Amino acid sequence: xxxxxxxxxxSHGHGHHDHAPDKLALLKKIHTxxxxxxxxxxxxLITTMLLLFVGGxxxxxxxxxxxxxxxxxxxxxxxxxxxxxxxxxxxxxxxxTMHATVMIFLVIIPVLAGAxxxxxxxxxxxxxxxxxxxxxxxxxxxxWPAIACFGASFFFAGGPAGxxxxxxxxxxxxxxxxxxxxxxxxxxxxxxxxxVSSMMGSVNYMxxxxxxxxxxxxxxxxxxxxxxxxxxxxxxxxALPVLTAAGFMLLFERTFDFTFFIPGGLVxxxxxxTVGGGQPLLWQxxxxxxxxxxxxxxxxxxxxxTSDMLACMSRKPIFGYKPMVYSMAAIAGLGFIVWGxxxxxxxxxxALGMTFMVSTMMIALPxxxxxxxxxxxxxxxxxxxxxxxxxxxxxxxxFIVGGLSGIFMAAVPVDIYIHDTYxxxxxFHYVLFGATLFGVFGAxxxxxPKMFGRTMNEGIGKLHFALTFIGMNGTFFPMHLLGVAGxxxxxxxxxxxxxxxHLLPMNQFMTICAILMGFAQILLLVNFFVSIFAGKECxxxxxxxxxxxxxxxxxxxxxxxxxxxIVYRGPYEYSNPDQPEGLDYWPQTEPPxxxxxxxxxxxxx
Amino acid sequence: xxxxxxxxxxxxxxxxxxxWFPAGPSGTGAAMSPLGERIDDLFxxxxxxxxxxxxxxxxxxxxxxxxxxxxSDQPEDAxxxxxxxxxxxxxxxxxxxxxPAAVLxxxxxxxxxxxxxxxxxDAFPKQVIRTGPLAEVTARQFEWRIRYPGVDAEGNPLExxxxxxxxxxxxxxxxxxPSSQPVMIWLRSEDVxxxxxxxxxxxxxxxxxxxxxxxxxxxxxxxxxSMLCAELCGWGHYxxxxxxxxxxxxxxxxxxxxxxxxxxxxxxSDESNDE
Numbered sequence: 001x002x003x004x005x006x007x008x009x010x011s012h013g014h015g016h017h018d019h020a021p022d023k024l025a026l027l028k029k030i031h032t033x034x035x036x037x038x039x040x041x042x043x044x045l046i047t048t049m050l051l052l053f054v055g056g057x058x059x060x061x062x063x064x065x066x067x068x069x070x071x072x073x074x075x076x077x078x079x080x081x082x083x084x085x086x087x088x089x090x091x092x093x094x095x096x097t098m099h100a101t102v103m104i105f106l107v108i109i110p111v112l113a114g115a116x117x118x119x120x121x122x123x124x125x126x127x128x129x130x131x132x133x134x135x136x137x138x139x140x141x142x143x144w145p146a147i148a149c150f151g152a153s154f155f156f157a158g159g160p161a162g163x164x165x166x167x168x169x170x171x172x173x174x175x176x177x178x179x180x181x182x183x184x185x186x187x188x189x190x191x192x193x194x195x196v197s198s199m200m201g202s203v204n205y206m207x208x209x210x211x212x213x214x215x216x217x218x219x220x221x222x223x224x225x226x227x228x229x230x231x232x233x234x235x236x237x238x239a240l241p242v243l244t245a246a247g248f249m250l251l252f253e254r255t256f257d258f259t260f261f262i263p264g265g266l267v268x269x270x271x272x273x274t275v276g277g278g279q280p281l282l283w284q285x286x287x288x289x290x291x292x293x294x295x296x297x298x299x300x301x302x303x304x305x306t307s308d309m310l311a312c313m314s315r316k317p318i319f320g321y322k323p324m325v326y327s328m329a330a331i332a333g334l335g336f337i338v339w340g341x342x343x344x345x346x347x348x349x350x351a352l353g354m355t356f357m358v359s360t361m362m363i364a365l366p367x368x369x370x371x372x373x374x375x376x377x378x379x380x381x382x383x384x385x386x387x388x389x390x391x392x393x394x395x396x397x398x399f400i401v402g403g404l405s406g407i408f409m410a411a412v413p414v415d416i417y418i419h420d421t422y423x424x425x426x427x428f429h430y431v432l433f434g435a436t437l438f439g440v441f442g443a444x445x446x447x448x449p450k451m452f453g454r455t456m457n458e459g460i461g462k463l464h465f466a467l468t469f470i471g472m473n474g475t476f477f478p479m480h481l482l483g484v485a486g487x488x489x490x491x492x493x494x495x496x497x498x499x500x501x502h503l504l505p506m507n508q509f510m511t512i513c514a515i516l517m518g519f520a521q522i523l524l525l526v527n528f529f530v531s532i533f534a535g536k537e538c539x540x541x542x543x544x545x546x547x548x549x550x551x552x553x554x555x556x557x558x559x560x561x562x563x564x565x566i567v568y569r570g571p572y573e574y575s576n577p578d579q580p581e582g583l584d585y586w587p588q589t590e591p592p593x594x595x596x597x598x599x600x601x602x603x604x605x
Numbered sequence: 606x607x608x609x610x611x612x613x614x615x616x617x618x619x620x621x622x623x624x625w626f627p628a629g630p631s632g633t634g635a636a637m638s639p640l641g642e643r644i645d646d647l648f649x650x651x652x653x654x655x656x657x658x659x660x661x662x663x664x665x666x667x668x669x670x671x672x673x674x675x676x677s678d679q680p681e682d683a684x685x686x687x688x689x690x691x692x693x694x695x696x697x698x699x700x701x702x703x704x705p706a707a708v709l710x711x712x713x714x715x716x717x718x719x720x721x722x723x724x725x726x727d728a729f730p731k732q733v734i735r736t737g738p739l740a741e742v743t744a745r746q747f748e749w750r751i752r753y754p755g756v757d758a759e760g761n762p763l764e765x766x767x768x769x770x771x772x773x774x775x776x777x778x779x780x781x782x783p784s785s786q787p788v789m790i791w792l793r794s795e796d797v798x799x800x801x802x803x804x805x806x807x808x809x810x811x812x813x814x815x816x817x818x819x820x821x822x823x824x825x826x827x828x829x830x831s832m833l834c835a836e837l838c839g840w841g842h843y844x845x846x847x848x849x850x851x852x853x854x855x856x857x858x859x860x861x862x863x864x865x866x867x868x869x870x871x872x873x874s875d876e877s878n879d880e
Contacts, residue, residue, distance in 0.1 A: 089840040163837045169814050170797040170839060176746075177839040263815025268796040269746060280798055280814055314673065320693035323702075345800065347813045350724035354717055361713040368705040369698070375665050376697070380689035383673030393670065400662050404655040411651055411712060413644045413719040417807045420800060420835040486804035488835045491843035499804065499831050575688040584688065 023453035026555050027532060033141065035133035036558055040140045041119025042451055045444070047143065048111040049525060055102035056518045060511075061087060061095045063475075067504075067511035069493045090178045092492040094159030097179075101150060101164050101187070104298065105194045108432060110143060111440055112301035113201050113236070117229045119447065120305075121205055123549035123556060124226050126214025126565040131207040139200035142193055149190030156183035163490065165291075168261035168283050172253050175269040185254060188247050195244045202236035205229055214548065216567030220325070221588070223547055223571040224318065227325050228304025231332045235293045235300075238336070243290035246283060253278075284346055288339035296335045298432060300328055302439030303370060306395045308571070309442050310374055312545045313389035314381025315584045317572035320373045327366035327373075334363040344415045353412045360410040367403050371396060382575075382584070387461030388543075391442030394469055398434025402427060405480060420490075423483025429476045441465070441524065448528070449542045453554040454535030456527050464523040471517025475510050482506065544585045546571050551589045565589045637830065638823050641807030643719050651712060726819065730787040733821045738765050739782055741791040744799035744812040744834065747841035751776045753861060760862050765791075767817070774864045778847035780832060781861075782824070783854035789821040800836035803849055811836055824851035 022028075029039045030046065064073045065087045072086055087095070118136065122129055130136045153160050161179030162171035170176045171184050209230045213222070222230075252258040259276025261283045266274040311318045318324060340348065340356030374396045383389060405427040409415045418424065441464070448456050487494050487503055494500045541550040548567065552560050566589060573579070573586040580593045636642045676688070721728045739762070741752040754763040755772030763772060782788045792801050794812040801820065802809045808822045824830065834845035852860065 089843070093837070093840055093842075161840065167798055167837070170837065173797075176797050266794075266796050266814050267745075278815075281816075315688040317690065317692050319691065320698050323693070323698045345809050346811045347816055347818045350720065353720055353724065357716060357720070358710075358713045361709040362706070364709055365702065365706050369702055371662060372697075372701045373693070375662065375669055376693065378666075378669045378673055380669075380676075380691070381673050382677040382688045383670065384677060385674065393666070397663065397666060400659060400666075404659055407655055407709075407712065408648065408651050411647060411716045413716050413723065414648045414651060416723065416809050417641075417644055417648070417804075419809055420802075488802065488833065488843075490837045492840075493843050496843060496846055497831055497833060572692075575690050577690055 023537075023555065024532070025557070026451055033137055035129070035137045037118045037122050037130045037133065037136055038451070038556060038560075040136055041115050041117075043140050044110050044114035044118060044143075045116075045451075047140075048107050048115060049528065051102055051106045051147075052521065053525075055099055055107055056521060058095050058099035058102065060514060060518050062092065062099060063511040063514045065092050065095075065492060066494070067508040069495060087492075089492040090161065091159070093161045093163075093177070093490070094154070094179055094183075096490060097160045097163050097187075098150070098154065101160070101190075103432070104164065104294070105191065106143070106147060106150065108298045108436055108440075109194070109198060109294070112298065112436070113198065113205070113229070113232060114140065114143075116225075116301060116305060116440075116443055116447070117201065117205055117232075119451065120225055120549065121208055121229055122212070123450070123552060123560055124223050124547055124571075125209060125212060125217055126548045126561060126567065127208060127212035128559045128561065130204050131212055132204050135200045136204050139197045139204070142197035142200065146190045146193035146197065149186045149193060153183040153186035153190065156186065157181055159183050160187040162187075165287060166250070166283075167287075168250065168253070168278075168280050169266060169268065169274075172250060172262055173266075173268045173271070173274070174254070175271040185251065188251050188254075191247050192244060195240050195247070198236050199240050202233040202240070205233035206237065209233075214565045214567050217548075217588075218567075220322065221567055221570045223304070224307040224321070224324055224328075225301070225304040228300045228302075228307075228328060231328050232297050232300045235297050235332050235335065239290045239293040239297075242286055243294075246286035246290070249286075250283065281343070281346060281348055284343050285339070285348075288342045289336075292339040292342065293332075293335045295428075295431070296331055298436055300331065302395065302436040302443075303328065305443045305446075306392045306439045307374065307377070308545075308547065309388050309392040309446050310377050310396075311572045311574060312446075312543050313384045313386065313392065314378045315384070315574045316377055316381035317570075317574055317576075318373070319376030319379070320369075321570065321572065323369055324373055327369045330366040331363060334359060334366070338363055341410055341415075344412050345419045357410060357412045361407070364403060364407060364410070367399075371400055371403070386445075387456070387458055387465055388442045388446045390462065390465045391438045391445065394438040394465070395435050395442065398430055398438060398472075401477075402430030402434055405430060417486075418483050420488055421483040422479045422487045422489055425489050426476050426479030426483060429479070433472055433476065438468075441468070444524075444528065446543070447549075448531065448535075449538050450549055450552075450554050450556070452532050452535070453537060454531055455538050455542055456531040456535055460523055460527040464520055464527065467520035467523070468517055471513045471520060474513030475517060478506050478510050541587075544583075546573060546585050546587050548588055551587055566591075568592055636805070636807050637825050638806040638808070639825070640719065640723060640822065641805075644807045647716060647719060650715075654708065654712070729789070729819075729821055730823075733787045733789045736789070738789045738791045738819065740780065741765060741793065742780060742801060742812075743793045743795050744801065744838070744845070745795040746797065746839050747834075747845045749778050749780065749801075749832070749845065749847045750795070751780050753864070756858075756862050756865050760858060762858065762861055767791075774861065774868055776864070778832075778845075780847065780849045781857060782849065782851055783857045784824045784827040784851035786854065787821050787823045789819055792818045792820050797838050798836050799834045799838045799845070802833050802835035803830055804833075805830045806849075809835055824849070827852050827856075 026038050026042045030043050070086055157178050159179045160183045161177040171180060174181050249260045253260055259278040261280050262274050262276055262278045264275050264277055307318055338356060338360045340352050341360040344353050445456050445461055482503055485503060487500050495504055540554050548565055551565060568591055569588055571588055575584045576586050579586045636645045743750045753774040754765040755774055756762055792810055792812045794814045799812040800809060801812055806822050810818055810820045830849040832847045832849045834842060
């Protein structure tokens with residue numbers, strides 16, 4: 001494709017008159033309060049990549065304790081604990097609580113919706129920016145109070161100790177645990193700020209996708225990434241208020257002695273008996289009503305991006321585009337009626353257990369359809385085995401494992417046994433790390449050229465992939481076996497129980513793999529930052545992809561496109577035999593040759 | 606060029622298969638309760654279904670990758686095979702929607718009965734409903750307090766009342782119940798949420814503050830079982846180590862009588878007897 005470079009100097013007076021656009025334009029603005037969606041996207045991306053290391057370090061603390069209980073931790077030991085580097089049980093509780101909190105609220109959700117959602121939505125639908133640029137900037141900057149609150153919670157006695165699920169009564173009564181004091185309050189405030197940030201983003205994405213698509217970009221010509229972001233935004237908009245409300249209820253309970261969740265007559269840690277008539281299960285219902293859809297919030301965008309990467313790198317159209325869209329919609333819809341599967345052993349009405357089992361089994365169906373379609377997409381393609389593709393394949397392969405292990409827990413009787421064991425830990429790490437993070441790694445390599453006009457180093461990229469893949473499977477696959485062996489999660493020292501003693505060597509192996517995986521991420525960071533300055537320069541469309549974003553300059557200037565792009569076809573016309581020049585791609589903006597350009601402008605949305 | 610990479614990809618995928626197979630035998634061996642055995646059967650059924658699916662899809666993925674790698678090894682411009690141009694297949698979509706749907710629905714419906722027996726009170730074993738609870742287990746940070754009914758003059762256990770009675774007997778972290786018959790307990794929590802977990806018997810039930818939850822199980826063998834907490838309850842969560850001792854019913858009665866004697870023993874009266 002001929003690079004459609006700056007013909008736009010007259011229409012956009014934003015000071016980008018030089019012919020070679022400044023490749024560092026986005027990076028130079030990351031410290032500013034910019035309302036440009038691309039800058040915000042890069043801000044989100046870099047912030048979350050750095051926070052990934054915080055979350056990872058916390059996880060390594062957990063792993064250290066499980067492999068070498070009560071031994072002084074090297075490197076971090078001095079930094080970590082009070083008693084000569086030893087991890088105390090309270091500290092261990094704080095470690096896994098904050099690992100989950102950082103990874104979920106500050107890494108995965110913001111990197112998907114915040115970084116890639118922001119960067120890609122306007123570019124992929126042919127808009128010049130988001131519908132509400134100021135709101136967009138605020139959604140990034142509201143991350144910082146959240147980070148501050150979470151960060152501060154480390155320093156109050158004990159740190160938050162309720163697990164990321166913060167079940168009352170443990171999280172509601174100050175006496176219940178060392179960390180149930182101020183630390184828990186700060187934690188709840190942090191969650192609220194994250195919620196505000198996500199909500200501003202989701203309103204923005206929905207409005208932008210509905211209203212600002214370029215001419216010809218019908219709903220069913222949108223890339224699956226955009227569909228995924230759209231559905232995710234809807235999920236967030238409906239689910240988040242429930243979490244926010246629940247969080248405020250818990251805050252009120254803690255600070256103003258309300259009793260939503262605390263029943264009367266409890267004697268916690270020899271404090272005075274509680275008064276009131278709350279119900280702890282209420283929190284679980286409210287919490288999981290958000291947090292189950294949140295699982296899909298943490299997965300769907302990665303699914304969408306992986307679909308785009310697979311199609312491009314296989315040089316083939318998506319297999320079953322519409323079924324892909326419908327299955328994402330089905331996941332989102334069903335995602336609202338499966339929250340009870342987190343509560344099978346909670347003591348709720350057993351009839352609910354049956355209902356939620358059926359709905360949970362059914363949500364596996366759209367996931368299965370998606371897997372088959374991804375394999376179908378690669379089937380018969382000319383596969384390009386670059387870093388992007390490897391990560392995307394890993395996404396599919398790992399998602400299969402994570403999806404299938406979910407079936408065990410969806411079956412209530414089996415869940416009685418494996419509930420709250422390491423089986424569940426294995427399951428959600430396969431989904432959130434195995435699937436989502438590999439999708440994110442692929443996406444970073446795939447869209448990096450659009451952000452900085454250079455490609456990331458392939459060699460380091462592949463090495464990073466290999467180490468991460470090996471480390472990830474070595475860490476999380478044995479967790480299934482631990483779960484079947486009955487090892488409960490959140491135990492500072494499982495070996496206190498004789499029937500778990502023999503699991504120590506396996507845990508040590510897993511920890512070694514986890515350390516390998518953790519340190520492999522340094523490669524990603526180095527590759528990312530070095531490539532910004534020293535990566536191989538590339539044109540606007542290094543992957544020969546079809547999406548609208550590849551017709552904009554790299555990096556796109558303020559306003560993105562030289563002129564409003566017109567869309568003539570769907571985003572997956574790879575290897576189309578009708579392509580006039582015989583190329584194996586056919587960008588969405590390329591006018592069809594045989595017909596005059598003016599007549600068949602497709603119906604606007 | 607692409608071949609070795611594709612091969613390496615598959616080698617990376619291979620551990621995925623190799624590590625699956627040892628997952629079967631649990632470290633704890635067979636379940637020690639009739640219901641637990643049925644839970645294990647369900648587990649193995651799902652394991653078989655998912656293993657077939659897993660191996661099938663990964664082989665499919667591997668096949669697609671191999672053929673795709675071969676295709677992209679060929680030169681692009683010459684008579685090299687192009688990528689297929691296909692937007693999908695309606696028939697295939699229908700097939701791979703309906704087949705998994707049927708399998709999943711089957712799994713779901715097949716599980717109902719065991720769940721009902723475990724948790725729905727109307728479906729509890731008749732014996733359990735007749736005899737009522739034999740003990741009340743109250744979880745607190747970080748121990749299990751167990752309340753038994755006292756014994757009457759003939760040495761028969763009294764009925765366990767919802768509220769504590771003067772005749773009640775107590776132990777800590779030591780639950781003793783008759784073996785080889787379904788027994789029921791009441792589960793409560795005194796402070797935060799805990800979870801009553803008997804791994805060998807495949808029993809798990811959260812102890813929710815403010816609720817009294819009936820739990821029944823049957824230990825096949827007269828022996829000692831692990832009993833622990835499975836819901837985060839504070840810093841000492843891992844320390845709630847305790848045991849369930851299942852004995853034949855007559856031994857259990859004797860033990861209960863001994864417990865009563867021990868608990869009513871007040872030294873003074875004993876001394877006066879000696880004189």
